[in-house]
Amino acid sequence: MAAPQDGPWLDGAAGRLVRPYTVSNGRTRPTTAMDLLSLVMATGTTPVGYLGPEHSEVLDLCVEPTSVAEVAGHLRLPAAVTKVLLSDLVDCGAITTKPPMFHENPTDRSLLEAVLDGLRRQL
Structure with missing residues (x-):
């Protein structure tokens, strides 16, 4: 059974009742370029x-x-669908997006090692 806050969109046993492509009106490409680490506000x-x-x-x-x-x-949506939703909101001025902030070099060895250490601690 779905939680009361989930509304009609989720069913505990069946999962999502509305297909992700329906949420984005069948669109698969966002109008705004962003990646998974882009920040939105x-x-x-x-x-x-x-x-x-x-x-x-x-x-x-x-x-x-x-x-x-x-x-x-x-x-609980695929990233591609989420990007379409986010780009809708960027287009109407409701959110802004900016690329992820890296210090100086996104492939800095110390940064990558810190991420790897954090992932290992999670496992």
């Missing part, structure tokens, strides 16, 4: 017109800078 601007319940969820998640991967995880 709500601007406070209210979107004009109806966008959908997932868009509202995204705005709630993006009160503070949040990565695209985190948003996808919270929504």
Whole structure:
């Protein structure tokens, strides 16, 4: 059985009742370039017109800078679908996006070792 906050979109036994491509109206390509580490944040601007319940969820998640991967995880949607939803919100000015921030070199050995150490601790 679905949790009350899940509404009609999820069923505990069956999972998601609406196919991901339906959430994005069949679109597979976002209009804004972003990767999984891009940070998105709500601007406070209210979107004009109806966008959908997932868009509202995204705005709630993006009160503070949040990565695209985190948003996808919270929504339980594929990254490609999440990027389409995010680009809708960027297009109407409701969120902003910026590339991930690396210190000086994204392939810096110490940075990569720190990430690897963190992953090992999680296992």
